[in-house]
Amino acid sequence: MQIYRYPLLKSWPEITQRPSADNSEKVEKVREVMSKIREDGDAAIREYTNQFDHVDIDDFAVSADEIKAAVRKIDPLLKSAINIAAQNIDKFHVAQKFPHRVIETMPGVKCWQKSIPIERVGLYIPGGSAPLFSTVLMLGIPAMIAGCHDVVLCTPPDHNGEIHPAILFAASICHITEIYKIGGIQAIGAMAYGTESIQKVDKIFGPGNSWVTAAKQFVAMADCAIDMPAGPSEVAVMADETGNPEFIAADLLSQAEHGPDSQVILVTTEEKLIQKVITIMGKQLKELPRATTAAKALDNSRAILVNDVEEMLGLINSYAPEHLIIATKDAAGLAERITNAGSVFIGNYSPESAGDYGSGTNHTLPTNGWAKSFSGIGLDSFCKKITYQEISKEGIKLLGPVIEQMAEAEQLFAHKNAATLRMKSI
Numbered sequence: 001m002q003i004y005r006y007p008l009l010k011s012w013p014e015i016t017q018r019p020s021a022d023n024s025e026k027v028e029k030v031r032e033v034m035s036k037i038r039e040d041g042d043a044a045i046r047e048y049t050n051q052f053d054h055v056d057i058d059d060f061a062v063s064a065d066e067i068k069a070a071v072r073k074i075d076p077l078l079k080s081a082i083n084i085a086a087q088n089i090d091k092f093h094v095a096q097k098f099p100h101r102v103i104e105t106m107p108g109v110k111c112w113q114k115s116i117p118i119e120r121v122g123l124y125i126p127g128g129s130a131p132l133f134s135t136v137l138m139l140g141i142p143a144m145i146a147g148c149h150d151v152v153l154c155t156p157p158d159h160n161g162e163i164h165p166a167i168l169f170a171a172s173i174c175h176i177t178e179i180y181k182i183g184g185i186q187a188i189g190a191m192a193y194g195t196e197s198i199q200k201v202d203k204i205f206g207p208g209n210s211w212v213t214a215a216k217q218f219v220a221m222a223d224c225a226i227d228m229p230a231g232p233s234e235v236a237v238m239a240d241e242t243g244n245p246e247f248i249a250a251d252l253l254s255q256a257e258h259g260p261d262s263q264v265i266l267v268t269t270e271e272k273l274i275q276k277v278i279t280i281m282g283k284q285l286k287e288l289p290r291a292t293t294a295a296k297a298l299d300n301s302r303a304i305l306v307n308d309v310e311e312m313l314g315l316i317n318s319y320a321p322e323h324l325i326i327a328t329k330d331a332a333g334l335a336e337r338i339t340n341a342g343s344v345f346i347g348n349y350s351p352e353s354a355g356d357y358g359s360g361t362n363h364t365l366p367t368n369g370w371a372k373s374f375s376g377i378g379l380d381s382f383c384k385k386i387t388y389q390e391i392s393k394e395g396i397k398l399l400g401p402v403i404e405q406m407a408e409a410e411q412l413f414a415h416k417n418a419a420t421l422r423m424k425s426i
Contacts, residue, residue: 001264001278001298005271005305009314016319018368019232019261019300026214033185034193034218041195048186055161060197062163062179070168078166085358086137086173092360093142096379108395115383117147120199122191123176124206124216125155127183130258131164132207138362138377139205140174146382151176152191152201156183184208188215192224203227205377207364210261227381231368232261235352236321236341238312238334239268243327244348245276249284251325252277252301253294254353260296265319266303267312274303313337320371323352342371396422 004015036044042060050056074082098115105111123139126132136153143151153176155167163181171179180198182190194200203225204216213230220226235255237248252264266277281298285291306312313334316324320340328334331347338344342365343355356363364377391399400419407415 001266001281001301001303003274003303003305006307007304012315012318015302015304016265016315018234018263023210023214026211027218030185030211030214030218034189034215037186037189037195038193042197045182045186045190045195048184049157049182052184052186053156053159055157055159057157057161057181060180060182062168062181064177066163067168067172067177067179070163070165071172073165074169079169081358082133082137082166082170082173085134086141086170088358088360089137089141089362090145093145093362093379096142097145098380098383098385106395106398108392108397109399110390110395111387113385113387115146115380116386117149117383118202119148120150120152120201121148121382122152122154122201122204124187124191124204124208124212125153125167126206126208126212127155127158127164127167131155131167133164133166133170134357134363135206136167136170136174136176138364140171140176142362142377142379143205143382144174146379148382150178150199150201152198153179154182154187154191155179156187157181185211185215188212188219192219200224203382205364205381209259227364227377228366228374229368229370230366231370232263233258233323234263234265234321234367235323235325236265236267236316236319237325237327238316239266239270239273239327240309240329241270241273242329242348243268243270243273245273245280247348247351248273248325248327249277249280251352253281253284253288254351254356255323256294256297256301257288257290258293258297260293261300262297264297264301265321267306267315268303269306269308269312271305274305278303309334316341320369322365322367322371323355325350325352340372342366342376393426397426 007015033048102110102112121143125135153171155163157163190198191201191204205227207230216226233255237251239248255262255264285294288294317340322342324341325345326334327348335344335346343361345352355361362377366374400423403419404416
């Protein structure tokens with residue numbers, strides 16, 4: 001972990017730069033795979049599943065019997081934990097339902113907006129180095145609440161051609177039954193373009209590795225909507241002398257273990273805290289099964305010593321982290337001044353992993369600085385808004401002259417005529 005002491009404002013972008021990778025080769029490979037999927041459908045999916053996942057699969061669809069068998073395999077304690085997390089996620093997302101209100105903007109002119117679920121959505125669930133069954137809940141529950149008619153789930157099979165039981169159990173909680181043993185680029189292609197056995201979707205959700213991200217960005221250019229731009233996972237911690245170094249070390253490592261290209265950042269006013277955290281991280285790292293991965297991520301990571309709270313806030317809002325932990329005095333007050341972050345964790349007893357699993361908020365969040373302009377996944381992500389207007393005779397009498405004046409000024413006389421004819425008919 002690199003340490004920076006009292007960096008100048010102009011150097012902040014450089015020292016907080018995310019790990020970058022040359023994706024040009026990925027783009028060409030993705031283009032090749034997508035072209036073949038569009039031409040050959042299921043045959044191409046089988047070919048790439050064999051090439052990338054090293055398994056031959058004839059029938060990609062997961063059967064009802066497979067789902068039932070998976071549910072029976074889940075440890076009761078894990079099943080209970082998943083159910084509690086699901087309840088919390090459901091409660092938080094139900095509260096996001098859009099209120100239906102009719103607004104009379106002027107006498108006889110009524111306007112309203114209606115939230116309509118996206119009809120068919122596709123969920124991508126990583127299942128390689130870590131089977132992210134929690135992501136099934138984070139995507140499946142809001143899709144269910146929104147009322148999406150069809151929810152498709154794709155996840156890579158293991159070498160035996162099977163799906164991790166916890167992924168299937170989480171899917172059963174969300175009432176997802178259309179599940180396919182397909183991962184990587186080919187899963188994104190199958191959902192975006194459709195094949196003989198898989199109907200195309202209207203929008204694709206879910207995290208993934210750099211190949212999945214490249215594939216999502218490719219199809220988003222013209223063929224299928226996606227949830228948001230994505231990149232490697234990241235966390236920033238703001239801390240003063242009240243921060244607990246053991247907690248902070250654990251929080252930093254919890255993101256570092258996601259992947260070697262993850263980034264973790266500690267921003268603090270206390271130099272002694274930096275040394276304590278680094279020492280404790282070294283000890284905690286030795287106990288982690290994914291220590292090698294986490295250690296590589298720490299090479300991309302920073303500890304930044306600043307002069308005061310104002311500098312902390314400025315640097316964090318400039319960085320726009322996916323996750324932000326505030327371990328300071330008046331943490332709640334500082335949280336109100338955060339303008340750029342995916343999700344904020346307030347106080348020493350709010351670990352980032354709470355949001356990953358079960359506090360209720362969604363863990364599918366903008367990374368790579370996109371928190372400056374994108375929100376994390378919520379109920380609205382699975383809906384589109386349609387606006388309506390109903391205008392009476394009284395309304396067109398009042399609004400018509402406004403339309404005429406503005407349309408004529410823009411030299412759009414057919415627009416003007418549409419209002420004029422109605423007013424003359426009254």
